[in-house]
Structure formats: structure tokens, C-alpha cells
Amino acid sequence: MRWQRFFEDLEHQLDSEWEAERAALQTEAERLRLSRLALQERLGALADDGAAVTVEFSAARILRGRATGAGADWVSLDLDLGLDTRRHGSAALVPTGAIEAVAAPEPDLLRSARPRAPRPPSTERMTFGFVLRDLVRRRTAVRVHTDSGREWVGTIDRAGADHLDLSLHDPGAPRRAEAVVGQRVVALRAVSWVQLGSAG
Template sequence: MRWDRFFDDLEDQLASEWEAERAALDTEAERLRLSRVVLAERLTQLAGGETPAACSFDLSDGTTLRAVVTGVGADWVALAPAEGAGAVIVPFASLLAIGLPHAELLRSARPVPARSPLADRLTFGFVLRDLVRRRAGVAVHLASGRVLTGTIDRAGADHLDLAVHEPGAPRRADEVSGYRLVPFASVAWIRADAAPALV
């Protein structure tokens, strides 16, 4: 009888050690998986779901936007602001912090299906070229805090040409008050009158 209890105790101890080792391996595997997660994947998770939660986005120009993620490209995120119409496009480099409920924070860290290779090719310049084609009015918010309104005439690899005019005015020669060449690096975010077709 005593030997039976002894072997039962040994068996329980081995099972407990095995479970502890397995839990440690699972924890280490999860840490390794999380170390490979990129911001685009987390934002993609926020865009998914039946009822995406509104988050607060702290941007490089000092603005805090309350918005829902509607699309994610290679280096930008599209937002539907809680206030106002249109769409907001923010380069990843302008995101300082994102405030969100704890449940959404955890959901955004879950494993995601593989992103489309096309999404990884949709750069900030690509989405701006869509706005050029659509002749959408924009407000370009610079990292300095200044706002330029008008229509994007051209979008290069790392800059855009902006015809400056009053918000809501059509892009006509007599409405344009000037032109600006704006490097992408100085753009904090862009509010477009109409959402790009890509989001």
C-alpha cells in the first residue's frame, strides 16, 4: 500500500513538472510570436470585426483624433473620424500613440491571417495618387502644426505637389492662391473630402 502511494505521488509530481515545463514553452513561444508582430498587423486587427472600436490617435502635430480604423496600407492607416466628414490618412511615422480599450488592445495582438501582398505594396504615395486621380479636396496637416488646404496635383515617391486654395472651393486656376511642394516626412496627417477608393 505504501509503495502504491509513493508511486502515485511520483507520477503526480512528474505530471506537474511536465505541465509547468509545457506552460513555460507555450509562454516563450507566445513571446517569440509577439516579438515578430508589426504595427500594420495590429492596426489590421483593429479594422476587422463587426463593430470596430473608436480609438484615440496621438499624432506628431499635437492633434489627438478619435476615430475608427478603416484601412491599412504598407506605411499608412486610414481612419474614419468620430467628428467631421471625409477620411483621414496618417503615415505610420506620424503616430505617436494609440489609446484603446484593454479588450481591443488584446484583440489587436492576436494572430492575424497573412496580409495580402497587395496591401504591403499600397504605400502612402500610392494612396495619395488615388486622391490626385479623384481631384479630392484635402487639408494637409504638417508636423509643425500648420495646415495647408487645396488639391493634390501630383504625388511622387517621397513628396506631393499641392495647389493651395480655400477648403471646399474647386481646383480652378483663379481659385488657387499658390503651390507647395510638401515632403512626405513633414506630413502629420491628411483629411480628404472623400475617402480614397482603396479604403
């Protein structure tokens, strides 16, 4: 009888050690997974959930909105949550490289770090430049905001590998030769966000 209890104790001890080892392996696997998690994946998860976010840029500039989409190197925001009337009813395309920090409710941030199904391969092809070239095709009026705090209103005429050509004109005016008051070639590395839908 004593031997039976002895063997049961050994089994419990082995089970406990196995559970502890399994938990340690799972913890290490999770640490490894998190070490490979990119900001763009978190932004994609926040966009999939339609999370309310605050994006922080250099010089204490912020942008508030609901994350609505994400591509290979950008996130889009619906700016209806902002109090700035110039931004109401508009959207913003934010290149990931311009982001200093992202704030969101804790449950959304925690969910964005959890494993998810892979995003469609087309997402990787939708770069910031790809979206800008679509705006060229559509002749969409935009407001380009830069890291230094400058902003220009106009229409993007061309989008190159690392820059865009912007024809400046009055907000709300269509891009016509007589309406253009200047041109800018803007380095993409300097762009904080491109505002759509309310360039006025």
C-alpha cells in the first residue's frame, strides 16, 4: 500500500514538473513571437478592430481617429473623432516611419499583440507610394503635413520612389493651371500624414 502511494506521489511530481516545463516553453515561445512582432502588424490589428487611436509624432504633434486600414507601411485613420473642425469628416494616411508612438485603450492594445491570421498578400503590395499614386490618378485634393509642422494644400501630380510633386492651390479648388499658385517636391521621409476629404 505504501509503495502505491509512493508511485502516486512520483506521478504527481512528474506531472507537476512536466506542467512547469511546458509553461516555461510556452512563455519562451510567446517571448520569441513577440520579439518578431512588427509595429505594422499591431497597426493592422488595430485597423481590423476599428480601434480609436492617438498617433503621436515628433514635436508633440498628435492625430486622433479610428484606425480603418493598413498597408505595408502605412495606416489610415478616420478623423471624425477629432475636435479640429478642419479635420472633421476627413481621413488621413500615415506612413509608419513617421509615427513616434500610438495610444489606444488597453484592451485594444492587448488584442493587437495577440496572434492573428496572416493578412492578405495584397496588403504587402499596398505601400504608401502605391496609395499616393492612386491619389495622383484620382486627382484628389490633399493637405500634406510634414514633420517640421508645415502643411501644404494641393493636388499630387506625381509620386516617385521617395518624393511627391504637389501643385499648390486654394482649398476646395480643383487643380487647374490657372488655380495653381506654386509647386513643391516633398520628400516622403518628411511626411507625417496626408489628409484627404477635407483639404479645406
